[in-house]
Amino acid sequence: MASAEALRRVALPGGFVDDAGRVHDEVEIAILTGAGEEAILSAPADMCAAALITTLLAHGVRRIGTLRRVTNASVRDLLVQDREFLLIRLRELTLGPDMWVRVQCPRAECAQSMEIKLRLDTLPVTKRPVMARYAAFDDAIEFRLPTGDDQEAIAAAGHDGADASRFMLERCLRHRDTRRAVDVGALDAATIGAIELQMQEAAPDVTPEMDAVCPDCRHAFVAEVDLPFLILTQLRAATRRLEEEVHVLAWNYHWAESDILAMSRPKRARYVRLIEEQLDRFSTV
Ligand SMILES: [Zn+2]
Known part of the structure; x- marks a missing residue:
């Protein structure tokens, strides 16, 4: 059920060198489907961030250069920065480009907490293409x-x-x-x-540096954020409604769970909204 709107080609900031020494840098990623969300939801709470990123990318990455069979092992072998870059693209594709990030004023006497909006599609990326594995x-x-x-x-x-x-x-x-x-x-x-x-x-550089001004004391500073960690936290939170939505769709349309899980999150949400609107109409007549 993956539709063209949900697929995107991106160029890795580093690149993947296969066992034959060929460099692959074009990757095709797909919006996260219910199956990908389910994989995050069912991951053990103590799973390390790197293993969670592997799980997510194994669902989202459809092709690495000419390599069409993408497994956990293949996304595990990507460079750390290429994986972070793909995680950001996957977050952008699945939940949109705007991301609110909470940071704290670095002045100890102030320590005011504030929210800054990141535009994931305009974050600077320093590409450093690799030529060989070593x-x-x-x-x-x-x-x-x-x-x-x-x-x-x-x-x-x-x-x-x-x-x-x-x-x-x-x-x-x-x-x-x-x-x-x-x-x-x-x-x-x-x-x-x-x-x-x-x-x-x-190595390529994909770590965002955000210019911020404290709304309280007007102190200007560069905020450092652990973007992969924040994205993982947000995606985990966003997938909590999955089981409820699968139940609503299976109950109303009699679709198989596997078909529902193959849908992207926005598509699933559109169907759930249609059902909810219909229920609203019935309940108000
Ligand atoms: Zn401050």
Whole structure:
């Protein structure tokens, strides 16, 4: 039941390198259907953000370049920033481009809370197309950029802070000649810092910086928001009506649950509204 209006082609800010070394950067995404919403709703409450993003993207991404079979494994292998970019596009397609974000005035004596409107379709994106899976750091070491798979592995291992950074480096670095893992513990702090900087400069940038002015004390500041986290929270909240809507449609039209779940959220909402309007008419005559 996916209609053309609900599909969109987007260009990844980084790109996906397959096992044969081909770079894919055009992705087709579809508006989230009931099946995708159900997958978020039924996800365990303690599921890490990276795994939730994988679940969502496996439903929303229909094609990565010439790869038409999209699985959890394929969206897990996308770069962290490409995944965030796709999550933003999926949120925009499913709930619209306007998003209200709550931030706090950074002046401790004020700490006023305020809401800022983000336009998801005009957020700046710094593209940095990848050429190959690995890039040279120096003559001996090469690195690849972190993926969703790395993030999920970090969460599963329970690492955070410095442990997480080191764990990530151990996964992303290798020797150029032997292709074996690098003993990160044997590298000095300056080398690690230089590698991390180079990795950061090679990655696309999709993190929004929002200019805000406190309505209370007029202090101007740049607000940092964890957009993926906020989007996941909003999508979770927005899907809570799913079961109720499926029940209303199945009861009135006798459609199969699987057909209802294949609909996009706006389409489902239009049918529910029609039923509600009809019930209103009957109840007022
Ligand atoms: Zn303030």
